[in-house]
Amino acid sequence: MSKYGDVAVIADQIQNDLRPVTFELLGAANDLAEKLGVKVLAIVMGHELGEIPQTLIYNGADKVYVVDQPELKEYSTLPYRRAAIAVLESLERPPHIVLCGATTLGRDLAPRIASYFETGLTADCTDLDIGDYVHKGKADPTKVGTYHNCLYSIRPSFGESLKARIIGPWKNPQMATARTGALVPFKTDTTRTGKIIRVTAKFEETDFRVRVIETAREVSDALDLLKAKVIVSGGFGLGGPEGFDLVRDLASIFGESAVGSSRKAVDSGWIPYSHQVGQTGKTVRPALYIALGISGAIQHRVGMSNSATIIAVNKDETAPIFQFAHYGIVGDLYEVAPLLKEHLKQSMSN
Amino acid sequence: MSDGLKIVVLIKQVPDTSSAAGVNPDGTVDRVRARKMMNPFDQFALQKAIETRNAHGGEIIVVSMGPPPALAILHEACEYGADKGYLLSDRRLAASDTLATAFALFKTIEFIGNVDIVFTGLQTTDGDTAQVGPQIAERLDFPQVTYCEKMSIEGRTIRASRIIDGGIQRLEVDIPALITIANSASRLEHKRFYNVYRTRELLRDKQTLAKTVMTITLDNIGADPARVGLMGSPTVVGKTWKLGEKGGSCKMFQGDSAKHGVETLIESLSEDERGIEEYVL
Numbered sequence A: 001m002s003k004y005g006d007v008a009v010i011a012d013q014i015q016n017d018l019r020p021v022t023f024e025l026l027g028a029a030n031d032l033a034e035k036l037g038v039k040v041l042a043i044v045m046g047h048e049l050g051e052i053p054q055t056l057i058y059n060g061a062d063k064v065y066v067v068d069q070p071e072l073k074e075y076s077t078l079p080y081r082r083a084a085i086a087v088l089e090s091l092e093r094p095p096h097i098v099l100c101g102a103t104t105l106g107r108d109l110a111p112r113i114a115s116y117f118e119t120g121l122t123a124d125c126t127d128l129d130i131g132d133y134v135h136k137g138k139a140d141p142t143k144v145g146t147y148h149n150c151l152y153s154i155r156p157s158f159g160e161s162l163k164a165r166i167i168g169p170w171k172n173p174q175m176a177t178a179r180t181g182a183l184v185p186f187k188t189d190t191t192r193t194g195k196i197i198r199v200t201a202k203f204e205e206t207d208f209r210v211r212v213i214e215t216a217r218e219v220s221d222a223l224d225l226l227k228a229k230v231i232v233s234g235g236f237g238l239g240g241p242e243g244f245d246l247v248r249d250l251a252s253i254f255g256e257s258a259v260g261s262s263r264k265a266v267d268s269g270w271i272p273y274s275h276q277v278g279q280t281g282k283t284v285r286p287a288l289y290i291a292l293g294i295s296g297a298i299q300h301r302v303g304m305s306n307s308a309t310i311i312a313v314n315k316d317e318t319a320p321i322f323q324f325a326h327y328g329i330v331g332d333l334y335e336v337a338p339l340l341k342e343h344l345k346q347s348m349s350n
Numbered sequence B: 001m002s003d004g005l006k007i008v009v010l011i012k013q014v015p016d017t018s019s020a021a022g023v024n025p026d027g028t029v030d031r032v033r034a035r036k037m038m039n040p041f042d043q044f045a046l047q048k049a050i051e052t053r054n055a056h057g058g059e060i061i062v063v064s065m066g067p068p069p070a071l072a073i074l075h076e077a078c079e080y081g082a083d084k085g086y087l088l089s090d091r092r093l094a095a096s097d098t099l100a101t102a103f104a105l106f107k108t109i110e111f112i113g114n115v116d117i118v119f120t121g122l123q124t125t126d127g128d129t130a131q132v133g134p135q136i137a138e139r140l141d142f143p144q145v146t147y148c149e150k151m152s153i154e155g156r157t158i159r160a161s162r163i164i165d166g167g168i169q170r171l172e173v174d175i176p177a178l179i180t181i182a183n184s185a186s187r188l189e190h191k192r193f194y195n196v197y198r199t200r201e202l203l204r205d206k207q208t209l210a211k212t213v214m215t216i217t218l219d220n221i222g223a224d225p226a227r228v229g230l231m232g233s234p235t236v237v238g239k240t241w242k243l244g245e246k247g248g249s250c251k252m253f254q255g256d257s258a259k260h261g262v263e264t265l266i267e268s269l270s271e272d273e274r275g276i277e278e279y280v281l
């Protein structure tokens, strides 16, 4: 048995739809667990979860802790908090690491759990690793020492042009949330086997101080952004809200595509916030990202620079986006985008 | 409730990264030289608090934890319409992580006492964690609504809608509660509240101001110094480094005309090794 507890992932699930970040967390958890010589646990909460626990095993979980109760049908902070704590406290040995998505669910739930256990939590990580840490700081003598196999929680910091490695080996579990699109998902393997363990949470009346009246999931572009294989994004260079017609038009030729935007286009009121890519928007990782009239500010870059291929169209050859795009076309987007559409369509039909 | 609601808004002073002053050429922020401002997200929270107080009566107490210059944002908040402010300022708070910050702010809210609603911004632009709100709610044993866009109150019930991934959730919450306000909520209405609720007179009258915005320390709120600052923080920054510039690997197409550029690009794409053929070609 390893010296360390296991690596646990809290599955991100809305209305029995496992969110993409879950598979990415399981991918990272497997890397971390291998380095520690421990197992990967998944914790999933909901109601009538059906095949979901099995799906988690196929996607990298060695053990799945399932809390399946009617009170958990819709996500609500306090019942989910109660259920997650019930699972974590039922474990013989507390996990070394607990990971959540930096999603509207994970960012709501993870800080409550971390605060309950009075442990550290690093938000919005873009990378996770295991390593040693030497603390020399004199300010707090209680922390001085060498720590092995700590969780390295790596996240952008200070307006995103620095990366910081956050360490917290003094308390267990060491917790982090990770952005969707930042980590590499586990490669599904339907021959994997694992254990499914059911846990029952005991709710208290105070857990229902929030009542969910309705969960309305538009099959919106926001959802698509995180799943899309191709994203066409527009920026301030579009010159006005009508510019997004051009963006949509180009996106429409691809199968699984979505429309993104820079913050400046959102702030100008040209397109809803749910389309925003970047530090204060979504982190995306499509196969192809086409940026039309986006300068490539660092805050935009951190949200899309993991895209497999980036094509940028900008009339200014010195635009920063050309420093990290793979293909750049210098020109007026109103001239280039229709041509791109025509040529891409042609080559796709061949 | 005849006296209306007791509302706390948590606001933080952050470097203004949108102005060139204090932003280094490489994009890093020079915290000393940078202009300071009220965290943009907290402005949405303050606006929601003002709307709520105006509709239901009561008082707004703005609270910030930070060094003495942070008094400026509390003064500013009073100009917009907050009734009172506390700055928690104490050297022993230095290097607090989110758990320690939340503990200190929780103790301040306890010190204020009988609070009905705590509003926070969704996140700060410097800390950028969105954790402090929910961590405080856990300590207070309050229910919470994060990513709140819209809300209204009837009696002791808040009706709210919050953003979730790919949709919206509509909720009912019992008061007391903690609410974090999303940036798609209504913006702070500068001019209107400036004129209607407070005037600059407040700022000119130093004595009134000193009574309106007070600086307090850990001793005032009875917080154990071992639970804040470096000692109370389970996390530390181990190392930082600059985001590497990739630079130079971009294949540029300028050509004589856009048409030529696109044609050459399509040709290059067919040789692309990143595996996009499946979707594109």
Ligand SMILES: Cc1cc2nc3c(=O)[nH]c(=O)nc-3n(C[C@H](O)[C@H](O)[C@H](O)COP(=O)(O)OP(=O)(O)OC[C@H]3O[C@@H](n4cnc5c(N)ncnc54)[C@H](O)[C@@H]3O)c2cc1C
Residues within 6 Å of the ligand: A159, A234, A235, A236, A237, A238, A261, A262, A263, A264, A265, A276, A277, A278, A279, A280, A281, A282, A292, A293, A294, A295, A296, A297, A298, A299, A300, A303, A313, A314, A315, A316, A319, A331, A332, A333, A334, B017, B018, B125
């Ligand atoms: C705390 C903080 C958080 C932020 N978060 C985000 C975020 O999440 N996402 C985000 O995107 N930004 C974010 N920003 C803003 C960011 O710094 C930039 O201001 C923003 O990304 C710029 O948007 P843009 O590229 O569309 O506009 P601009 O920088 O104005 O660029 C427009 C570009 O279009 C080009 N152009 C103009 N006309 C044409 C034409 N006809 N044809 C071709 N090209 C043309 C111009 O050459 C220019 O390069 C944040 C900023 C801060 C301070």
Ligand SMILES: Nc1ncnc2c1ncn2[C@@H]1O[C@H](COP(=O)(O)O)[C@@H](O)[C@H]1O
Residues within 6 Å of the ligand: B010, B011, B012, B013, B039, B041, B042, B045, B063, B064, B065, B066, B098, B101, B119, B120, B121, B122, B123, B124, B125, B127, B128, B129, B130, B131, B132, B133
């Ligand atoms: N030092 C602080 N003083 C007052 N409020 C704070 C402070 N830090 C965080 N907050 C509040 O908590 C929210 C989330 O902050 P953060 O977790 O840093 O992203 C902010 O929008 C503020 O409302």
